[in-house]
Amino acid sequence: MPMPTHAIASSDYIDALSDLILNSRLPVGLVALGMQTLPESNLADSCKEGLLRMRRLGVLLHFMNYTGDPEQLHWIQELEMEGIHFNMPQLRNQTLSHELFKNIRRSLYTQTQLYASKAGLVKDLENLSVWQIDHCYGSAMMAPISRHQMLHINDSRIAKAIFSLHHHQNLNQNGDK
Template sequence: MQLLRLFMEGLDTVAYWYRSGRFIPGILPLPANALARSGYVDAMCELILNSRLPVGLISIGIQTIPEPCIVNACNEGLLRLRRLGILLHCLNFSGGVDELHWIKEMQLEGVHIDMAQIRERDLASDVLSQLRQSPYSPTQIYASNIGLVKDFENASTLIADHSYGGLMMSPVSRHQMLQINDSRIAKAIFSLHPHPNPNLNGDK
């Protein structure tokens, strides 16, 4: 029940942005053992359908690849979610052979690579090339946990499609985000841009 409650809160956050006129996708992390249980998957499918959110706004983040004993059940659960238009992400990619095989088998939409781990050890270039094996692959690389300028350089070397972390922006709540957007500073910056059409007085 705790897992489903957190899942509902995640859906509510995505719906909050959507109702505010912002098409912001959300990644909801889930453990692999929950995805291997049909009861959880049934409940999540019902919650997703009841949310009535557009396709592409909800992603499931798999924290670790499933153990061999539950991999078939987990894959079946993920495929059921994918039929509802849910995108699939691997959140903690470490470069293992088993991870690569599973990512390619499931054709995940996103792979998140921790830049702190890249600093501590080299991730083989052939591993990354396998992630980008086909130009038509749906998999995109996310450089996560960017905390140093060196992490930006590593993300550029990886040719990451997306980057995020504390150096770029510290975590904020959705209410803080709206306050930033509605602040006087934001309005002042916006007012510096010329308006496309003059008003009746001829002013820009």
């Protein structure tokens, strides 16, 4: 669940999110919060407090859009974040070096998982395996689904079985559920 830093720094927003998580009765560790950017200096303490409150609820912390900035790495290490997300084009263009990820692996925070986004080439998948990146997502994994394809999935036996368990009375003009 990606969140902007001003929302993480807001105690009212964190209170409301805490209530939602507690009332959802989801298992601990199922919800992951993605910090999109570093907070401005005046919001840094509030942001850390919000992240720590989420951590106490069992929410996993991820840093989205990692660029290799030392200050980003400091936040990741200080809060012991469970995931780092970076863009595959940065590795292709050598903006990020895979040596940086080896250093992250050697640190005390070895439970941190590495996620590569925008993996679009078969060569990307080979490189991710060599560089020991834990997870990847992008168009090489699954192309976007069109509305036409979604309608065909909706007509499948699996979809019919799912919808038969949860009867939906309200159909719109297109027959969508």
